[in-house]
Amino acid sequence: MPTRVAVLDDYQAVAESYADWGGLPDTEVRFFHDHLDDEDALVDRLVGFDVLVLMRERTPLRRSLLARLPKLRLAVTTGMRNASIDLEAAREYGVVVCGTQGSAAATTELAWALILSLVRHIPAEDAAIRAGGWQHTVGTDLAGATLGLLGLGRLGRAMVPVARAFGMDVIAWSQNLTDQAAAEAGATRVDKDELFARSDVLSIHLVLSDRTRGLVGARELALMKPTAYLVNTSRGPIVDEQALLTALREGRIAGAGLDVFDREPLPTDHPLRQAPRTVLTPHIGFVTHRTYAQWYVGAVEAIAAFLAGRPINVLNPAPRPSS
Missing domain, CATH: 3.40.50.720 (NAD(P)-binding Rossmann-like Domain)
Structure with a gap:
C-alpha cells in the first residue's frame, strides 16, 4: 500500500507546482483546496491518510482530532512553529510533527x-x-x-x-x-x-x-x-x-x-x-513565491526523510529517558 499524503488548505491550488511531490517513493499525494472547520468532516476526509501537510495554522491538530486519525504517522507544518498543533497529544498518539525552514x-x-x-x-x-x-x-x-x-x-x-x-x-x-x-x-x-x-x-x-x-x-x-x-x-x-x-x-x-x-x-x-x-488582507503575510517554494520543498524533504527513517526538523521529539 502506498503512503497516503494529504496537503491541506491549498487555497490557491498552487502547492503541487512548488515541489517535486512525484519524487516521493511509493506515495499517493492529494491536494485539498478548500477549508473544513467541522471535526467530523475532517475525520471523514483524513481518516485514511498517513501524512498531513499543514499550511500554517489553518487546520488545527487538536487532541480530539488526533485521537480519530489512527493511521496518521506524520504531520508536516510549514514553518518551525505552529501553535495550533497539540504536540504532546501527537507524541502520545505516535505522530511525528516536523517543520520546515523559511524566511520571515x-x-x-x-x-x-x-x-x-x-x-x-x-x-x-x-x-x-x-x-x-x-x-x-x-x-x-x-x-x-x-x-x-x-x-x-x-x-x-x-x-x-x-x-x-x-x-x-x-x-x-x-x-x-x-x-x-x-x-x-x-x-x-x-x-x-x-x-x-x-x-x-x-x-x-x-x-x-x-x-x-x-x-x-x-x-x-x-x-x-x-x-x-x-x-x-x-x-x-x-x-x-x-x-x-x-x-x-x-x-x-x-x-x-x-x-x-x-x-x-x-x-x-x-x-x-x-x-x-x-x-x-486575508492572512497573506507569508504568501509569496519564495516562501511557498521554501515551505513546500521543505515539506517534501521532511516526508522523504521520515520515510527513510531519519526524520528532520522534529518539533515533538520523544523525551530522553532519565538517567
Whole structure:
C-alpha cells in the first residue's frame, strides 16, 4: 500500500507546482483546496491518510482530532512553529510533527504595505478614482512620526531599519524587553502604556500565547491618539476584535490594517468586513513565491526523510529517558 499524503488548505491550488511531490517513493499525494472547520468532516476526509501537510495554522491538530486519525504517522507544518498543533497529544498518539525552514521577510514587507495603504488612504483613493473621483483624502507623513512596536523579536527588529529610512522614531515594548536589547535593535524601550500613547503607527509582532491573547483591549486602544493607526500581521486574538470594532466605529483611532483575524477564513458576514477606515488582507503575510517554494520543498524533504527513517526538523521529539 502506498503512503497516503494529504496537503491541506491549498487555497490557491498552487502547492503541487512548488515541489517535486512525484519524487516521493511509493506515495499517493492529494491536494485539498478548500477549508473544513467541522471535526467530523475532517475525520471523514483524513481518516485514511498517513501524512498531513499543514499550511500554517489553518487546520488545527487538536487532541480530539488526533485521537480519530489512527493511521496518521506524520504531520508536516510549514514553518518551525505552529501553535495550533497539540504536540504532546501527537507524541502520545505516535505522530511525528516536523517543520520546515523559511524566511520571515515577507510578513515584514506586508506590514509596511498595510502601513502605507493606511496613512495614504490608497484603497479609498483607488476606489474613488475608478468611480470617476479625484483627491478625496489627506495623507499622513511618516517622516517625523513614531512607530511603536509591540514585540521586538525577529519580525519586530526587521521593521526598524525601514522605519529609520522613512525618518521615523521607533519605540518598543514587550514583557521581557530590556533597554539594552531595544537599543541594539535601534529602538527605545518604553513601558506598555507609553507605547500606546505615543505611537502614530502601532505594529504588532508577538507570538500568540496565553499571556498575549487579548493583550490589546479597550483600555489599550483608549490610550492611543485619535490620529494613530493599528497594524496586526501577527495573530488575530492578540487584539480584542469587539474592542477594535468599537474604537473604529467611534473614531477613537484613525484606522487599522489587519492581515489576521480571530477566525480564518473571515466569515462573509463578519462586521470587520464593513468596518470603517480599515485595510484588510486575508492572512497573506507569508504568501509569496519564495516562501511557498521554501515551505513546500521543505515539506517534501521532511516526508522523504521520515520515510527513510531519519526524520528532520522534529518539533515533538520523544523525551530522553532519565538517567
